[in-house]
Amino acid sequence: MQTDKPATVLVIDDDAEMLASLRKTISKRGFHVLTAHNGSEGLDLLRERGPDVVLTDLRMPAIDGMSLLKASRTIAPDVPVIILTAYGSVDLAVEAIRAGASSFILKPLRSSTLLSALDAALERRCLGIDAGERPAAPSLPHIVGTSKAMQGLADLVSRVAPTTAAVLIEGESGTGKELVADAIHTLSDRREQHLIKVNCAAVPETLLEAELFGHEKGAFTGAVSARRGRFELADGGTIFLDEIGCLSPSAQVKLLRILQNGEMSRLGSSATLRVDVRVTSATNRPLEEALARGEFRDDLYYRLNVVKVHLPALRERAEDIPDLVAHFTRTYCDKNHKPITGITRQAMNMLERYPWPGNVRELENAIERAVVLARTQTLCADDLPDEVRALPEKPNDLVIPIGTTLRDVQKRIIEETLKYTDGDKAAAAGLLGIAPRTITRRLSPDRDDERGDPTA
Ligand SMILES: Nc1ncnc2c1ncn2[C@@H]1O[C@H](COP(=O)(O)OP(=O)(O)OP(=O)(O)O)[C@@H](O)[C@H]1O
Ligand SMILES: [Mg+2]
Secondary structure (H helix, E strand, O other), X not given: OOOOOOOEEEEEOOOHHHHHHHHHHHHHOOOEEEEEOOHHHXXXXXXXXXXXXXXXXXXXXXXXXXXXXXXXXXXXXXXXXXXXXXXXXXXXXXXXXXXOOOEEEEEOOOHHHHHHHHHHHHHHHHHOOOOOOOOOOOOOOOOOOOOHHHHHHHHHHHHHOOOOOOEEEEEOOOOOHHHHHHHHHHOOOOOOOOEEEEEOOOOOHHHHHHHHHOEOOOOOOOOOOOEOOHHHHOOOOEEEEEOHHHOOHHHHHHHXXXXXXOEEOOEOOOOOEEOOOEEEEEEOOOHXXXXXXXXXXXXXXXXXXXXXXXEOOHHHHHHHHHHHHHHHHHHHHHHHOOOOOEEOHHHHHHHHHOOOOXXXXXXXXXXXXXXHHOOOOEEOHHHOOHHHHHOOOOOOOOOXXXXXXXXXXXXXXXXXXXXXXXXXXXXXXXXXXXXXXXXXXXXXXXXXXXXXXXXX
């Protein structure tokens, strides 16, 4: 969807000097620039001139950056807005992201950061990533789950996969980041080429650069022969950089060069090599934290984060647990030649209630263990790990032993519901779907069960 026409950037800042310097930096890069000295002028230009991206200061008199952002979501919802802000107002900037800003840039400004953020916003716009509702997405290969969160993820991943955009995958440990990286490669037209994976935390820092970019003979002690790096091996395909937050500052500079113009050099050589590699990366912890501490380059962050895919923790999508349990039960039954056909309700309740700090990986391990241990064809509570079984029943659940008479069951349910509503009979009746006087009647010692409709 690239066009030859230069993209138009609308810049809004009440500081005239700043505005002039921004205009200079941005137009030097070949963009068409519109400037406004205040929010209302900015909104007029947004309406009349249809810019491709808006860059606005946060603190301005009258209409500030935040109000401008909100108004722009109505006037031109698909135009990305980048917020400029001083270090002191990071909280506000985060609020702006929640209100729909595409990113924020901290002052003092580095021109490389600004240009990276502009490029990323424009690329995202070409992909239609920020636009509204889409038809249902196809499911992703090997990824189980139909919760709303997983449907949104499948939609985003299936739209971004066929492009060459860099994707940053974020999520707690065990949420399926590597599976998403696999899906992106498989759904892209690079699927016949290599997908090279590098875990930046697993390779010692001193070796990582040689591993990624290769080296010439004698580049360092022990470099007895020249070696191609992972980027060269991935040429034409995709590289997945796991634990990207562990990249050293000098490796960050080299990666930035590749992302900016596809150029790199082996260690110990000044010859420039060109590589065509799609970069996906993953992190357990939000990179923004490393950014704020100055440990991660912000210009690199924008290049890597053209599209962010956030994987929700399993406890935030417990409705996916039954499907995952079925999937892993099948997988490990096949592997272990065990004929398991079901799971007890009690065991499933426990699995659904447990918060899974290790996410899907922990659930997978628990099911593998249960399948191996199971003595019957039905998985039961005894087959589950202690920590999963140990969780107390939710206070709102009511356990009634088999053998309780119907009369006593009704009495218990009414009593427990009254406890839950602090004795409020009307509220309890509402929860139970019966009339308040029925409660009084059911609890009276001389009630007659044969009299009248039980829900009357
Ligand atoms: N939605 C899912 N459907 C099926 N299997 C899944 C799903 N999510 C994760 N898994 C499985 O859980 C395990 C962990 O997934 P993966 O390695 O992709 O997680 P991760 O986020 O990369 O974890 P880490 O941060 O620890 O590297 C894998 O065995 C994977 O196959
Ligand atoms: Mg992983």
